[in-house]
Amino acid sequence: MERLQKILAQAGVAxxxxxxxxxxxxxxxxxxxxxxxLGTKADPDQDIITVKGRPIKTEKKIYLMMNKPKGVITSASDPEGRKIVSDYLKGVKERVYPVGRLDYDTEGLLLLTNDGEFANLLTHPKHHVPKTYVATVKGVPHGTELDKLKKGIVLEDGITAPAEVEYKDVDPDGKESVIQITIYEGRNRQVRRMFEAISHPVIRLKRIAFGDLLLQNLKRGLTRPLTKDEINRLIQLAKSDNTKKKRTGRGS
Structure with missing residues (x-):
């Protein structure tokens, strides 16, 4: 059930x-x-809603996972003419928009939807839905440096919430290393700034999980619809209290 004015606006009435x-x-x-x-609620899937005698047209709710390539903008348009995520949605008739953002140089799991309530639930700061990345960084951070990320590190916009961090691979010559990090916030370019703060800048960054939803083998540039079970699990995760222990601070 949603407020009637919201249903009308989402249907493009005005x-x-x-x-x-x-x-x-x-x-x-x-x-x-x-x-x-005002404030009267209705169900657009069950109720017959008319405006001046004409029934409104409600969009089918779409929930997609995309493996966003590096060098693609997560916005509706780009004045510089760079590729945007909608360029990869040729078979999708409904207008969808990203749930949160991945910056231009970051690749990996991106959710897209036309369900504003779902998007807000997953991105609202109070819900702290975990997001997991694999970061290739310059050099090999010492354990004490990674401990700073685990406990929370001071950035220009405040201290970060504790993160989960672990080594995945180390280059034999020590020039770079691969580290998996899970954060519970959504600040702008957060993962990159966290590693910059310990003097190990990110070379490559890929998001591999959003909550318990995994990117797995989805090929770069492709999308797939979420299952009902995946949608419900994300909703329940956002509504649950299982990340409260991470909320000592305020994703990529």
Missing amino acids: SRRKCEELIQAGSVEVNGVVVTE
């Missing part, structure tokens, strides 16, 4: 404020009954 005016003017009916009270 802006949220204009939809509120339509409701107050008596132009909206739900199952044949005129509704004038």
Whole structure:
């Protein structure tokens, strides 16, 4: 169930404020009954909603996982003419948008949807949904340096929440190493800034998990729909209290 003005706005009837005016003017009916009270809730999948006698068209909810390539922008357009994620969604008729962001130089798991409530649930700071990355960094950080990331490290916008960090591989000549890191926040370029703070800049960065959803073998540039079980698990994770222990601070 959602607020009627929100349903109308999502269906493209008008802006949220204009939809509120339509409701107050008596132009909206739900199952044949005129509704004038703001905040009235309805189910767009079950109820017949009309505006001035015409039924609204509601979009089918879409939930996608994408393996975003490096060098792709997670926005609707780019003034510099660079590739954007929608360039890879040729078979998707509905308009979808990213759940959070991956910066231009970061690749890996990106969620896309047209469900604003779902997107907000997963990205709202109070929910602290974990996101896991594999970072190739310059040099080999000492254990004491990684401990700083595990406990929380001071950045220009405050101390980070504790992260989970582990070595995955080390180059024999010590020029670079591969480290897996799980964070519980969503600050801009956070993982890169965390490693810069311990003087081991990121060379390559890939997100491999969002909550318990894994990228696995999805090929670069391709998308696949989430299953109902995956959607429900993400929702339950965001609503659960299992990350409260990480909330001592405020993803890529």
